[in-house]
Amino acid sequence: MNKTLFGIALVIGGATQPPPLVIEPAPAPPLHSIIPVPAAIALSVTEQLVIDSGTFVVVDRGVSPEVKAVGQYLVQMLWPSASPNLVNWSGDQPARVGKHIRLIVETGRLELGDEGYDLGIRSDGVTLRARTPAGLFHGVQTIRQLLPHSVEHPAMVDRKLWLPTGNITDTPRFEWRGMMLDVSRHFLPPADVKKFVDAMALYKLNRLHLHLSDDQGWRIEIKSRPKLTAIGGSTKVGGGPGGFYTQEEYRNLVAYAASRFITVVPEIDMPAHTNAALASYPELNCDKIAPPLYTGISVGFSALCVDSAAVLRFVKDVVREISAMTPGNYFHVGGDEVKKLTHAQYIRFIESVQQVVNANEKRMIGWAEISPAALVPGTIVQNWIRDSSFVHAARGGKIIISPSTRAYLDMKYDSTTILGQNWAAYIEVKDAYDWDPATFIPGVPEASILGVEGPLWSETTMTREDYELLAFPRLIALAEVGWSQSALRKWEDFRIRLGAHAKRQAALGLNFYRSSQVPWVH
Amino acid sequence: MNKTLFGIALVIGGATQPPPLVIEPAPAPPLHSIIPVPAAIALSVTEQLVIDSGTFVVVDRGVSPEVKAVGQYLVQMLWPSASPNLVNWSGDQPARVGKHIRLIVETGRLELGDEGYDLGIRSDGVTLRARTPAGLFHGVQTIRQLLPHSVEHPAMVDRKLWLPTGNITDTPRFEWRGMMLDVSRHFLPPADVKKFVDAMALYKLNRLHLHLSDDQGWRIEIKSRPKLTAIGGSTKVGGGPGGFYTQEEYRNLVAYAASRFITVVPEIDMPAHTNAALASYPELNCDKIAPPLYTGISVGFSALCVDSAAVLRFVKDVVREISAMTPGNYFHVGGDEVKKLTHAQYIRFIESVQQVVNANEKRMIGWAEISPAALVPGTIVQNWIRDSSFVHAARGGKIIISPSTRAYLDMKYDSTTILGQNWAAYIEVKDAYDWDPATFIPGVPEASILGVEGPLWSETTMTREDYELLAFPRLIALAEVGWSQSALRKWEDFRIRLGAHAKRQAALGLNFYRSSQVPWVH
Numbered sequence A, B: 001m002n003k004t005l006f007g008i009a010l011v012i013g014g015a016t017q018p019p020p021l022v023i024e025p026a027p028a029p030p031l032h033s034i035i036p037v038p039a040a041i042a043l044s045v046t047e048q049l050v051i052d053s054g055t056f057v058v059v060d061r062g063v064s065p066e067v068k069a070v071g072q073y074l075v076q077m078l079w080p081s082a083s084p085n086l087v088n089w090s091g092d093q094p095a096r097v098g099k100h101i102r103l104i105v106e107t108g109r110l111e112l113g114d115e116g117y118d119l120g121i122r123s124d125g126v127t128l129r130a131r132t133p134a135g136l137f138h139g140v141q142t143i144r145q146l147l148p149h150s151v152e153h154p155a156m157v158d159r160k161l162w163l164p165t166g167n168i169t170d171t172p173r174f175e176w177r178g179m180m181l182d183v184s185r186h187f188l189p190p191a192d193v194k195k196f197v198d199a200m201a202l203y204k205l206n207r208l209h210l211h212l213s214d215d216q217g218w219r220i221e222i223k224s225r226p227k228l229t230a231i232g233g234s235t236k237v238g239g240g241p242g243g244f245y246t247q248e249e250y251r252n253l254v255a256y257a258a259s260r261f262i263t264v265v266p267e268i269d270m271p272a273h274t275n276a277a278l279a280s281y282p283e284l285n286c287d288k289i290a291p292p293l294y295t296g297i298s299v300g301f302s303a304l305c306v307d308s309a310a311v312l313r314f315v316k317d318v319v320r321e322i323s324a325m326t327p328g329n330y331f332h333v334g335g336d337e338v339k340k341l342t343h344a345q346y347i348r349f350i351e352s353v354q355q356v357v358n359a360n361e362k363r364m365i366g367w368a369e370i371s372p373a374a375l376v377p378g379t380i381v382q383n384w385i386r387d388s389s390f391v392h393a394a395r396g397g398k399i400i401i402s403p404s405t406r407a408y409l410d411m412k413y414d415s416t417t418i419l420g421q422n423w424a425a426y427i428e429v430k431d432a433y434d435w436d437p438a439t440f441i442p443g444v445p446e447a448s449i450l451g452v453e454g455p456l457w458s459e460t461t462m463t464r465e466d467y468e469l470l471a472f473p474r475l476i477a478l479a480e481v482g483w484s485q486s487a488l489r490k491w492e493d494f495r496i497r498l499g500a501h502a503k504r505q506a507a508l509g510l511n512f513y514r515s516s517q518v519p520w521v522h
Helices: A003-013 A065-078 A133-146 A190-202 A247-259 A275-280 A309-324 A343-359 A389-394 A429-433 A464-471 A474-483 A491-499 A502-507 B003-013 B065-078 B133-146 B190-202 B247-259 B275-280 B309-324 B343-359 B389-394 B429-433 B464-471 B474-483 B491-499 B502-507
Strands: A040-051 A055-060 A086-089 A099-105 A117-122 A125-130 A161-170 A176-182 A207-211 A263-270 A330-334 A363-367 A380-383 A398-401 A449-456 B040-051 B055-060 B086-089 B099-105 B117-122 B125-130 B161-170 B176-182 B207-211 B263-270 B330-334 B363-367 B380-383 B398-401 B449-456
Touching: A040 A099, A040 A117, A055 A065, A065 A086, A065 A099, A065 A133, A099 A133, A117 A133, A125 A133, A133 A161, A133 A190, A176 A190, A176 A474, A190 A207, A190 A247, A190 A464, A190 A474, A207 A449, A247 A263, A263 A309, A309 A330, A309 A343, A330 A343, A343 A363, A380 A389, A389 A398, A429 A474, A429 A491, A449 A464, A449 A474, A464 A474, A474 A491, B040 B099, B040 B117, B055 B065, B065 B086, B065 B099, B065 B133, B099 B133, B117 B133, B125 B133, B133 B161, B133 B190, B176 B190, B176 B474, B190 B207, B190 B247, B190 B464, B190 B474, B207 B449, B247 B263, B263 B309, B309 B330, B309 B343, B330 B343, B343 B363, B380 B389, B389 B398, B429 B474, B429 B491, B449 B464, B449 B474, B464 B474, B474 B491
Parallel strands: A055 A086, A055 A099, A099 A125, A176 A207, A176 A449, A207 A263, A263 A330, A330 A363, A363 A380, A380 A398, A398 A449, B055 B086, B055 B099, B099 B125, B176 B207, B176 B449, B207 B263, B263 B330, B330 B363, B363 B380, B380 B398, B398 B449
Antiparallel strands: A040 A161, A117 A125, A117 A161, B040 B161, B117 B125, B117 B161
16 A cells, blocks of 8 residues: 555545545446447356367358358358367257357347347357348347457467357348448559448448549449540549459459448549549540549549430449449449539439439439439439438438538548548547437437438548547547447447457558547557 | 645644645656667757748758668658758758758768767758668667658648757667568568568667578578478468568568668578478488478477488578678577487588588677587677577677577567467566676677577567567567667666657557556557
8 A cells, every 4th residue: 555645545534544545346347348339238257158179150051052051251250269160060960069150040039130140148158040141140240349359360379269158139220330441542453442342341341332432533434435544544633543442353352342241432522522423534525524533632623524425324334344344232423523514404314314323223312402403212322411301201212421520531530630531520530429320310310311321532531540549539439439339339338348449450451540539449 | 635634734733824836837748759778969949940841851962872762861851841952062052951851971070980979950950970771870869760650651631740959969879670570480461561660760779680491481582492382381289371572582682671771681580490300301300301390389300311422402492592692791590408418410511500600701699509619710709598599608609698588579468468488488568678788798798799589589579569469568678678778778867768659559550468567648
């Protein structure tokens, strides 16, 4: 005991004897730090399941390739601690294959929905049940977060993996839990995007919206329009070499994301934010003169010559080629920040683009400016400011909400952040977490909300590490906003769970902002 | 004031009136956070130099290409805030070219040595003087650290760069300030090594020792021995694909490091740590049978068949090819942890390798086990444990010290670190900083010490981010150990300066350990 403090206590008490020493029990460490917080959870660390070479991942014989792939993913995750072989179990073998982690598809468990899971952990094995491969995959991510963070590092010497025992039943609140990467203002090579995909999977995000074109760069190969990448993809904000995805790279990226149950949503922003296209093909301009490439960060100055047949042909070519290599149901057409067209021109254009997108069997998505157009019921509107998304909600349409004051990942954390912008807000971690989508946008009730998405615009992010420093940890906060029921989300609880993710994020090599709002455990 | 504390003070004082409120002035923020701390520094933030488009980097007309390159490096560093053009000044023009940052070579300033500099900053311009391009480059790094950390991020919106005014005169304590990357146990692609080179430059390190071969992988193309990479380079610890540098990649890497005044020191470890070579060429084994490739992490089990002519031919081929593409003066031959040879065999081998290295006009370096051999005066011994490096010191030889309890970057920070090992010690940041090379190794006084080096062995590091998490911030501590005079180094001062580097390291996208010993400012 510190002598000075002891002396003070004595005088305060006014007694000749020191007061009895009261030792308060230290608060129990939280039983888990799972993000997003599950719907129902009961765990014990008293009894544990130790993962060792006698531990097998098991799937039933005859399950789909997708289920087997989830099993293989789990095998890979536990390597080299557990058995390196996925066991295909058939009912006539003994039910026990050493300690097992068994993935079971139960299509009848309707309460689990399309992405939920039911996880039971005993000291002798794990059962993970879901209706779908996606549900199993999310359950595997929960297992991952229940394991020590050394699960992220197979080369650790003497690694010990273990799980607490107990039960978790979990389903997402919203169907759409997304991130948007702007790969136009600066370009992210495929390997860097895949690293984001892996981080998204850990937090049960399921939509990767790629902003593939803007004034500063066109980032996707269109075989019928090769100059889009040759010219439009050649530079970026600040100048210097740009970049683009070949169709093969894009397909590979889409498949990689799909293996993590993440749907890629391609965006070609039009009719504005199109300078890179206008610079590539003169016929897209009303004066048939291609403007120079643009490397600044202004918005709103460009527009396709929307009433021309050449532009309609262009739109059809682009939508057709991208749709053909995109298995997901969605095509995002941008539609934001148009300053150079009349309202009538704009509405006419959006409606004709909607026809093109639907003809390619995709649902159209657009930023909220598209709401006044005659949108079909399947079209989705993405809210971003105080905008007219409520118009679409009123007609029964679905809304993705991405409030720039809460969900925009490119806003600065505070005035000292060197990356990012601040036109909408400074967004600290608590701001990114502590809001409810269902009550945030007047006129857009919960029933109209498809989900949430965090856009990461890249005017100021030059490297993957820059993108990461703005995304993390706010994207993690948004993941919980999108997955977990409002009643289960408490900032004081979240910040402690988030603090426990610092070692995991470091093990994953993610550059992330150590907000002073969070009690990081390093 | 906190009410409870106020009450306590009252009782302790025994007075009826509260004691007079004493407000201590807040400690002034430190005037700089330069690491390594310079030899002499006097700064003022009251008067400043603002860097703007009217600020020019200036070199004298007719200076060497190396000096011009340092000028261009500085121009690039300040882009787009300052003028994008390097100004070549000749005496007959007006001396003032707007605000200027002038790089001046003064070969007569002998007190600045080969790497020192003299920096003067006034509100209207900067003069940076040195005897050598290396000295100018180190001075530029000091300017970099005096600038806001946004200097690391040219895409920042509304970036404001400014410098405090004052004077700094600075020279290094030790000639050799190095880092070793083990690219054998796991492989680091050239781009990842370059990122380390850039980080080393920021902290005035000047030697990059590449551990290019070991039991688990051979990482450098040898044209006369193609199987070394085809077979020996094919895997790594834990299995899976390995990798290697082509000669073109190696030359490019050496040149990149040289542009940052960092000398690459190649190491081919022999006669032990050679399983990758033994697996590639059967004739290097005494029984002429190639062992299988090895992907574990044991040491000491392999050895070249040292008394054979085939091995001598092999050594000559390897040393010749690597020396030919290495402009630096050094060739590191390893020589550590030999368990399979007699002492006489080992000594004979080291002495014959020394002849080969010297014949290729390089100074030989070896781990301290080589000390008992008949080493020539120019040979350098690298200390790493309680070893026999004192033997070489006693004969007047030079020692690089890399104590495994202080400088080994692959030791865990504490028992919770998932990366690294702990056979030598846990090394927290204070341990890495708070020691004096001159008094650390019995029998190796300051006069014998060429400098310090931090080896980063890679048994447990799979990705660049893993390497970074072990290197930073301990490598930064070591950089100050190597550069700054002992009397100027105080842990309590260093930890505060280091804490101010968190934002800079995040801006650089470096994964680094947030030690609780350091007051990080994020």
